[in-house]
Amino acid sequence: MVLAKVVGSVVSTIKEPRLEGVRFLLLEKIDVKTLKGxxxxxxxxxxxxxxxxxxxxxxxxxxxxxTEITAGKPSDAAIIAIVDSxxxxxxxxxxxxxxxxxxxxxxxRGVSK
Amino acid sequence: MVLAKVVGSVVSTIKEPRLEGVRFLLLEKIDVKTLKGxxxxxxxxxxxxxxxxxxxxxxxxxxxxxTEITAGKPSDAAIIAIVDSxxxxxxxxxxxxxxxxxxxxxxxRGVSK
Amino acid sequence: MVLAKVVGSVVSTIKEPRLEGVRFLLLEKIDVKTLKGxxxxxxxxxxxxxxxxxxxxxxxxxxxxxTEITAGKPSDAAIIAIVDSxxxxxxxxxxxxxxxxxxxxxxxRGVSK
Amino acid sequence: MVLAKVVGSVVSTIKEPRLEGVRFLLLEKIDVKTLKGxxxxxxxxxxxxxxxxxxxxxxxxxxxxxTEITAGKPSDAAIIAIVDSxxxxxxxxxxxxxxxxxxxxxxxRGVSK
Amino acid sequence: MVLAKVVGSVVSTIKEPRLEGVRFLLLEKIDVKTLKGxxxxxxxxxxxxxxxxxxxxxxxxxxxxxTEITAGKPSDAAIIAIVDSxxxxxxxxxxxxxxxxxxxxxxxRGVSK
Numbered sequence: 001m002v003l004a005k006v007v008g009s010v011v012s013t014i015k016e017p018r019l020e021g022v023r024f025l026l027l028e029k030i031d032v033k034t035l036k037g038x039x040x041x042x043x044x045x046x047x048x049x050x051x052x053x054x055x056x057x058x059x060x061x062x063x064x065x066x067t068e069i070t071a072g073k074p075s076d077a078a079i080i081a082i083v084d085s086x087x088x089x090x091x092x093x094x095x096x097x098x099x100x101x102x103x104x105x106x107x108x109r110g111v112s113k
Numbered sequence: 114m115v116l117a118k119v120v121g122s123v124v125s126t127i128k129e130p131r132l133e134g135v136r137f138l139l140l141e142k143i144d145v146k147t148l149k150g151x152x153x154x155x156x157x158x159x160x161x162x163x164x165x166x167x168x169x170x171x172x173x174x175x176x177x178x179x180t181e182i183t184a185g186k187p188s189d190a191a192i193i194a195i196v197d198s199x200x201x202x203x204x205x206x207x208x209x210x211x212x213x214x215x216x217x218x219x220x221x222r223g224v225s226k
Numbered sequence: 227m228v229l230a231k232v233v234g235s236v237v238s239t240i241k242e243p244r245l246e247g248v249r250f251l252l253l254e255k256i257d258v259k260t261l262k263g264x265x266x267x268x269x270x271x272x273x274x275x276x277x278x279x280x281x282x283x284x285x286x287x288x289x290x291x292x293t294e295i296t297a298g299k300p301s302d303a304a305i306i307a308i309v310d311s312x313x314x315x316x317x318x319x320x321x322x323x324x325x326x327x328x329x330x331x332x333x334x335r336g337v338s339k
Numbered sequence: 340m341v342l343a344k345v346v347g348s349v350v351s352t353i354k355e356p357r358l359e360g361v362r363f364l365l366l367e368k369i370d371v372k373t374l375k376g377x378x379x380x381x382x383x384x385x386x387x388x389x390x391x392x393x394x395x396x397x398x399x400x401x402x403x404x405x406t407e408i409t410a411g412k413p414s415d416a417a418i419i420a421i422v423d424s425x426x427x428x429x430x431x432x433x434x435x436x437x438x439x440x441x442x443x444x445x446x447x448r449g450v451s452k
Numbered sequence: 453m454v455l456a457k458v459v460g461s462v463v464s465t466i467k468e469p470r471l472e473g474v475r476f477l478l479l480e481k482i483d484v485k486t487l488k489g490x491x492x493x494x495x496x497x498x499x500x501x502x503x504x505x506x507x508x509x510x511x512x513x514x515x516x517x518x519t520e521i522t523a524g525k526p527s528d529a530a531i532i533a534i535v536d537s538x539x540x541x542x543x544x545x546x547x548x549x550x551x552x553x554x555x556x557x558x559x560x561r562g563v564s565k
């Protein structure tokens with residue numbers, strides 16, 4: 001699965017009939033160390049009620065049909081989880097409530113001597 | 114799914130029998146911020162009646178067989194929706210009727226002072 | 227599906243039993259604008275009787291098992307069509323009979339003033 | 340399958356119901372010659388009880404559902420083995436107990452003359 | 453399928469139960485014109501009894517479960533053939549017995565005038 005941020009949505013009227021009622025969100029993959037967007041975008045079906053600005057992870061390929069909402073649909077990307085937090089080597093990089101983990105730039109970042 | 118533009122079509126007489134009657138379109142993936150072609154092309158089966166110049170999104174892999182037109186066929190890419198519009202961070206980047214969203218280049222783009 | 231040129235073949239004696247009788251061709255992906263090889267190669271099963279030098283498109287992944295020849299075989303790439311012609315924005319880029327579509331380099335390409 | 344190191348974990352409360360009880364680990368792919376991280380990350384389901392810092396290999400795509408823990412779940416990456424050791428051309432590059440295989444830099448690396 | 457060279461092996465004790473008895477080989481993809489390694493590695497299940505140093509091709513994705521040895525296992529890469537030889541544009545690039553096809557560098561390579 002891949003970590004990404006919900007950045008927008010896509011609207012379509014003329015589409016494969018099985019897509020009726022599905023919500024299409026536009027995701028931007030993120031650099032997991034800096035949380036910045038990687039300018040790499042994907043359109044995903046929303047299986048969890050994600051909202052713009054939220055960090056999520058999505059599943060690709062045939063497994064993106066293994067959710068209640070996407071079963072039997074022509075999906076190759078589905079959002080399956082909204083991220084609460086994640087850590088790397090014991091350090092919290094992201095936490096939905098509060099904030100953490102800008103990339104380290106030096107020993108005295110933001111600290112007056 | 115991936116956003117792309119229909120830029121052409123492919124004709125084949127000698128092909129796997131199951132492909133009879135399928136329309137093959139040539140898609141160019143787009144940069145979602147500028148709508149420009151990325152010079153990255155894919156041949157996709159058309160499941161929705163898309164026309165040249167239209168913005169669409171297509172589905173890859175086994176899910177590209179999950180449409181009425183492509184079921185049981187050797188497809189790894191199928192157009193499943195014609196895009197009406199999409200937005201990023203509340204800004205309309207593309208709208209089929211009218212136009213929107215050239216990339217911002219400065220505060221006074223196109224506005225005389 | 228991806229456009230590629232048949233550039234060679236691969237011979238194997240010791241192989242998975244289900245591969246008996248299958249023809250393995252070496253494909254080079256092409257730049258669809260210039261028709262030049264991209265130095266990106268793949269080994270594909272031949273489902274249509276393609277010959278060296280021909281332009282084809284192949285299907286990847288599980289769908290490459292959806293042909294009469296490859297069904298039930300461990301295939302992740304199968305040639306499913308020999309290309310007669312394809313066009314981009316109304317311009318014929320490739321036509322098997324005759325020739326078309328070198329990239330435009332200037333308004334008077336090959337024309338004496 | 341791809342060699343990677345467990346570098347962290349991901350926590351999610353709002354998720355597809357089938358994901359209840361699954362452990363999500365954050366993996367960083369490694370350069371197999373130097374064992375260094377490649378700054379290429381993936382979120383994987385843990386099917387073997389892997390811990391942070393361990394070298395593992397994971398399986399992608401539909402096969403990531405072919406484990407006791409991930410069956411029927413929307414998974415596109417699952418850790419299926421903790422690596423004890425691996426070698427390249429007869430040389431042990433990695434061994435979980437003890438250590439081996441830093442990249443060679445010269446004939447007298449770390450040896451006083 | 454992709455051409456690669458067997459360069460090593462991977463040992464694991466703690467693994468998904470279905471992997472018992474499977475041999476994991478480390479493959480390095482090759483440049484098909486020069487036969488040199490591309491420093492791009494993958495761990496594959498061995499379905500044909502390949503040995504280190506041999507040129508093989510492997511199959512990715514769900515099709516890597518379509519062999520007698522890998523059926524039902526969480527595999528995304530399986531070696532399905534040991535290559536005897538392959539050619540590009542009529543020129544033998546590789547032949548297991550004897551040797552062929554180093555890249556051409558000049559008209560008199562290795563020939564005294």
